[in-house]
Ligand SMILES: Nc1nc2c(c(=O)[nH]1)N[C@H]1C(S)=C(S)[C@@H](COP(=O)(O)OP(=O)(O)OC[C@H]3O[C@@H](n4cnc5c(N)ncnc54)[C@H](O)[C@@H]3O)O[C@H]1N2
């Protein structure tokens with residue numbers, strides 16, 4: 001570890017400078033959720049593809065219903081049914097109506113649709129509330145219908161191409177595919193799209209004291225929470241995450257585990273073993289994984305001007321120069337480090353433009369002033385109140401406070417030069433959700 005102290009911003013810049021967006025691949029729609037589109041998508045067929053009804057009702061010619069009222073209904077002959085997805089179309093002539101279902105193609109001759117509630121539904125009674133079920137006349141509607149209201153041409157009709165027309169740009173490259181975008185792609189018949197894939201992120205924790213949840217603890221042992229929180233955080237950031245349970249403090253074992261994992265990793269994250277202790281195995285193991293003949297490879301261990309998260313390792317390893325971030329072991333330190341450095345790296349691999357969490361200014365709501373170490377940017381856990389634009393600290397500054405972290409939804413940022421923050425003053429807040 002060099003004696004230089006790095007700023008949070010310089011470290012982030014170095015991390016992002018080493019990240020290249022992943023090569024695009026063709027994915028099925030649902031697998032592309034959350035991914036960035038790398039092609040412009042043109043509409044091949046108009047939406048809707050044909051003029052169709054927006055209501056269950058009767059397709060009519062407007063001249064036939066011009067004078068229609070409930071007292072003096074227009075009486076039309078029903079020539080049959082048009083159902084959504086139906087085949088051969090009917091033709092509506094003067095004095096005629098076709099019973100039509102929502103989404104069904106408008107038959108030739110018809111100019112508007114009268115909702116069934118504005119008719120007697122063919123019953124000869126008063127206003128209908130619904131159509132008679134098809135089961136009661138399987139051959140389709142016939143007889144007469146009494147129409148109680150007039151309509152103008154085009155009423156209750158969705159015109160072909162009124163949503164998008166063939167040749168329109170459906171989605172531009174660079175679009176992030178959320179549920180409505182995936183719906184549009186499906187609606188225009190696209191089954192697959194070219195996107196940057198989700199990065200595969202391998203998370204492994206180190207420490208001989210670590211036991212997997214569900215097993216029993218012996219004296220001096222603790223449960224491995226980092227590999228869980230960070231695997232979940234990686235998934236939350238958009239990655240496919242692979243959690244590797246804790247590796248003991250043995251440099252050879254760690255090196256061989258990392259080498260084994262490289263095959264399925266676009267990014268590796270380790271926690272623990274980066275400080276100055278005698279068993280800080282990550283530093284020991286990773287000092288020699290870089291290829292000495294390859295410029296830029298290898299892991300650099302640094303001290304950052306931040307709290308928590310002071311010791312950090314970063315570099316690339318293996319034949320593919322896979323980026324690796326070695327985060328400190330304290331649970332809050334590893335989580336905050338993930339938020340600040342790993343999450344943006346995952347998003348950069350995905351080709352997203354927006355790499356960072358939103359930041360807001362909020363009024364500090366606290367019983368006493370907060371203190372922060374001089375020369376280090378402090379990230380305290382907080383609860384943000386968007387209605388009041390206020391933030392309340394949750395727990396203290398200790399980097400072992402996992403329970404407080406679980407009850408926080410933001411980080412309160414105190415700048416390097418700031419050693420106190422008085423209640424009622426404005427502070428910077430990073431929103432975590
Ligand atoms: N003499 C010094 N000691 C320490 C310094 C220092 O500058 N001088 N820095 C402190 C800071 S700050 C941090 S942060 C930690 C970083 O330590 P390591 O990255 O080497 O992490 P470990 O020693 O392995 O563990 C630290 C702490 O976290 C617990 N831990 C580790 N992994 C997990 C896990 N997967 N799940 C839950 N908890 C975990 C571990 O048991 C330790 O309590 O160093 C300080 N020391």
Ligand code: MOO
Pocket residue numbers: 306307308309310311328330333334399
């Ligand atoms: O940097 Mo350590 O992360 O202060 O606890």
